[in-house]
Amino acid sequence: xxxxxxxxxxxxxxxxxxxxxxxxxxxxxxxxxxxxxxxxxxxxxxxxxxxxxxxxxxxxxxxxxxxxxxxxxxxxxxxxxxxxxxxxxxxxxxxxxxxxxxxxxxxxxxxxxxxxxxxxxxxxxxxxxxxx
Numbered sequence: 749x750x751x752x753x754x755x756x757x758x759x760x761x762x763x764x765x766x767x768x769x770x771x772x773x774x775x776x777x778x779x780x781x782x783x784x785x786x787x788x789x790x791x792x793x794x795x796x797x798x799x800x801x802x803x804x805x806x807x808x809x810x811x812x813x814x815x816x817x818x819x820x821x822x823x824x825x826x827x828x829x830x831x832x833x834x835x836x837x838x839x840x841x842x843x844x845x846x847x848x849x850x851x852x853x854x855x856x857x858x859x860x861x862x863x864x865x866x867x868x869x870x871x872x873x874x875x876x877x878x879x880x
Contacts, residue, residue, distance in 0.1 A: 794814075797818065837865060
């Protein structure tokens, strides 16, 4: 096998990986859009979060899908200082989005996440953002 063949194989493998990741991201976005379309109250609240037009303390019943959207909406939110997401059965994947939000959101002081299904993925994202 020549150097050129190895480079071509490596390039093809990298392209395939990028395509898989793109398809996964598109599926997640579609899942989020479908969830928001089925729940107008959550969509209304998320628009208020994006506009920084909410109460400072929030307890909103979200599921793992809408929690991902909430985390993205809160990246720039400075109004909410206390957020209660306890006992909602949130997944580890949703937890990783919340952990990323914590890296960007400087206004949130108190976050309740007890009794959810958070695991290693959430911890890994927290560790990366806290220690690096």
